[in-house]
Amino acid sequence: MxxxxxxxxxxxxxxxxxxxxxxxEAGSCNKVRxxxxxxxxxSGKTETAAWMLEQMGYETDIIxxxxxxxxxxxxGNERDAFLGLWLPTQRSMVTKHMxxxxxxxxxxxxxxxxxxxxVSREAWExxxxxxxDLAEHADKFDNTILGIEAGNDGNEIxxxxxxxxxxxxxxxxxxxxxxxxxxxxxxxxxRKDQWAAWLAWQPHPxxxxxxxxxxxxxEDYWGPNQGGATVYTMTRxxxxxxxxxxxxxxENYAFTVDEQSQLAGSVINxxxxxxxxxxALIEEKPELLERWFSAGGTFQTGPVKTAxxxxxxxxxVKNALGx
Numbered sequence: 001m002x003x004x005x006x007x008x009x010x011x012x013x014x015x016x017x018x019x020x021x022x023x024x025e026a027g028s029c030n031k032v033r034x035x036x037x038x039x040x041x042x043s044g045k046t047e048t049a050a051w052m053l054e055q056m057g058y059e060t061d062i063i064x065x066x067x068x069x070x071x072x073x074x075x076g077n078e079r080d081a082f083l084g085l086w087l088p089t090q091r092s093m094v095t096k097h098m099x100x101x102x103x104x105x106x107x108x109x110x111x112x113x114x115x116x117x118x119v120s121r122e123a124w125e126x127x128x129x130x131x132x133d134l135a136e137h138a139d140k141f142d143n144t145i146l147g148i149e150a151g152n153d154g155n156e157i158x159x160x161x162x163x164x165x166x167x168x169x170x171x172x173x174x175x176x177x178x179x180x181x182x183x184x185x186x187x188x189x190x191r192k193d194q195w196a197a198w199l200a201w202q203p204h205p206x207x208x209x210x211x212x213x214x215x216x217x218x219e220d221y222w223g224p225n226q227g228g229a230t231v232y233t234m235t236r237x238x239x240x241x242x243x244x245x246x247x248x249x250x251e252n253y254a255f256t257v258d259e260q261s262q263l264a265g266s267v268i269n270x271x272x273x274x275x276x277x278x279x280a281l282i283e284e285k286p287e288l289l290e291r292w293f294s295a296g297g298t299f300q301t302g303p304v305k306t307a308x309x310x311x312x313x314x315x316x317v318k319n320a321l322g323x
Contacts, residue, residue, distance in 0.1 A: 029243035030307060031059040035070040035079040038149060039179055040264040041203060042084035045109065048278025049253060055320040057307030066151045068093055074236045075102035081250060085232040088223040089115050090153045106233045106240050106247065109254045114214055115154060116227025117145060118200025120190055121211040131217040134197065135168035146185055146198035147176045154199040157221050167217065186210060203261035205268045240299050247299035252292045279321060286323050289314055
């Protein structure tokens with residue numbers, strides 16, 4: 001009897017181990033629900049990922065909303081994945097969901113980013129190099145710091161600095177807009193040799209298109225190293241384990257600062273749509289596909305497969321791109 005039970009257990013263990021390597025995902029994994037915010041980098045990564053997953057046989061669905069709504073949607077199982085958690089600046093917005101165990105962090109998809117207030121060349125060259133320099137020259141900035149969509153974490157940090165009178169900033173007002181609207185205003189001021197201060201980040205084509213510098217200071221609000229940040233991929237709790245093939249792709253799916261800047265540059269400078277810009281990046285750097293699809297890791301052994309488990313995703317995506 002004991003021998004027979006041990007044999008049975010061994011068979012079950014072998015089947016369980018084999019399932020982590022070869023079995024297709026559950027039918028509920030066939031549709032991947034992404035959330036994104038209206039930022040060029042996040043949208044570029046998200047829509048490129050969705051296009052590749054569709055070539056692999058998955059159905060995808062993307063909605064765009066504010067950062068707080070994205071976190072709530074993951075926590076409420078309304079979305080599966082979000083590629084735009086910036087830490088440390090978004091920490092306060094996500095802490096509740098994380099401590100309740102409703103969201104998982106899967107991987108870092110971008111390191112060496114920056115997220116803080118930037119100023120135009122005219123301001124920097126005239127001595128505005130630290131947050132403490134803003135108040136002295138408030139009139140040159142029209143007492144305004146330009147921001148992006150309402151409710152964004154960067155906007156909230158600037159508003160908190162103003163409320164706290166940090167560095168004497170109480171005389172400033174935050175002016176929210178869309179990312180595109182904010183940058184149009186910055187470039188308008190730049191063309192007229194007027195000063196501008198705005199929510200700035202890297203990677204982004206603004207670093208190539210605009211002569212900008214990041215303010216020093218503000219560590220208590222933005223973190224060290226001029227708002228040094230890491231961007232993470234998040235999922236609803238348990239998703240990458242429930243759907244390990246997609247989970248492994250998400251774990252592998254990461255960019256360098258230069259790669260993401262190039263992708264975003266194709267959107268802004270060359271007027272490509274997001275997925276088209278992603279395809280252009282891959283065609284120039286096909287080694288990206290090896291990074292994203294060839295390796296197993298936390299969620300499954302072996303390379304990323306097609307949705308039905310019958311083929312390697314790498315080959316399918318290469319064929320779709322004519323590579």
